[in-house]
Amino acid sequence: xxxxxxxxxKWKHNRSFLATIQDGHCDWMVTVAFYAAVHAVEALFxxxxxxxxxxxxxxxxxxxxxxxxxxxxxxxxxxxxxSRAARYDCCTGPHPTAGWVTAEDVKAKFxxxxxxxxxxxxxxxxxxxxxxxxxxxxxxxxxSKESTAGEQPD
Amino acid sequence: xxxxxxxxxxxxxxxxxGNRPVVVAPEDQDRFIMTCEMAAQACRQAMKMQEWREQxxxxxxxxxxxxxxxxxxxxxxxxxxxxxxLAVFIVPKAQRYDFDLSDSLTDLDISxxxxxxxxxxxxxxxxxxxxxxxxxxxDPQKAILIHGQPIRPHSQVEAQ
Numbered sequence: 001x002x003x004x005x006x007x008x009x010k011w012k013h014n015r016s017f018l019a020t021i022q023d024g025h026c027d028w029m030v031t032v033a034f035y036a037a038v039h040a041v042e043a044l045f046x047x048x049x050x051x052x053x054x055x056x057x058x059x060x061x062x063x064x065x066x067x068x069x070x071x072x073x074x075x076x077x078x079x080x081x082x083s084r085a086a087r088y089d090c091c092t093g094p095h096p097t098a099g100w101v102t103a104e105d106v107k108a109k110f111x112x113x114x115x116x117x118x119x120x121x122x123x124x125x126x127x128x129x130x131x132x133x134x135x136x137x138x139x140x141x142x143x144s145k146e147s148t149a150g151e152q153p154d
Numbered sequence: 155x156x157x158x159x160x161x162x163x164x165x166x167x168x169x170x171x172g173n174r175p176v177v178v179a180p181e182d183q184d185r186f187i188m189t190c191e192m193a194a195q196a197c198r199q200a201m202k203m204q205e206w207r208e209q210x211x212x213x214x215x216x217x218x219x220x221x222x223x224x225x226x227x228x229x230x231x232x233x234x235x236x237x238x239x240l241a242v243f244i245v246p247k248a249q250r251y252d253f254d255l256s257d258s259l260t261d262l263d264i265s266x267x268x269x270x271x272x273x274x275x276x277x278x279x280x281x282x283x284x285x286x287x288x289x290x291x292x293d294p295q296k297a298i299l300i301h302g303q304p305i306r307p308h309s310q311v312e313a314q
Contacts (some may be wrong), residue, residue, distance in 0.1 A: 055238055056238075057237075057238035057239050057274055057276070058238075060276055061267070061274060064263060064264050064267045065267050065268070065271075070264065073260070073263075073264070074257075074260050077256075077259075077260050077263065077277075078253075078256050078260075080276075080278075081259075081276075081277075081278040081279060081280075082251060084278060085251075085278070085279075085280050085281060085291075088290050088291055089281060089287065089290060089291075090290055097281075098281070098287075099249075099250055100250055100251055100281045101250070101251045105251065105253075109253060
């Protein structure tokens, strides 16, 4: 498990790569978006000293069972399942996901809505600057208060 | 039989007895020896297994109820072992990621985690209209079909 700053650095690293991925690789777009979200929540876990076994199952369990994190789980789960489908699916053809998700879906929903909401909540809970996490695509919603996943008491 | 069993003194297996040997005599007389600690641990594990099994069957019931109430929107629903636990796989009718189903799946996921804590489980929608594509996510031999049509075996697919 890394420190909070280690995870924030990796979160930013993944975001900067995400911004460079072309529509033709939307399977990787959703995967990298998910891993940006992973490091965002791991930064929060590091701050909270919330420990899990270091697997997807362990992380998911912590997010869905602990009231403080359940609102994050609601917006973290869709990129988790979509990225898993993108990684496992071995469909062939010109489109990397055979229409399961499109580049537009990924940019508008998985990044513009779900990742954005995970990030906004984590940024708020970590009390760090939003300026370091600008919107990734023009179609992505600008960070706004309405799109926060919200915090629940522990 | 039951009445005489209740009159018998219980057999005590104490973890503190550590390496004290326990001789186990199964019905087939294939006797084996283990330590008190190992026997006590095996008993605890068996109790947990029983509890897990009860939660697992209750989880299948809950998933079935969800699948029935969402039948117009889903093609199939499976419960399958995956690395580290179980997965509930949902194949949406839409044949693409169904964003309208997402909140309902999250509600199901959170309620399964709360109600059946021994059965670690993730709920996921997957592409599965094409059997070959579905097989990349689950093993039909191991998955339990909760809703929808069974996946045809490879041999039947190839014969067509």
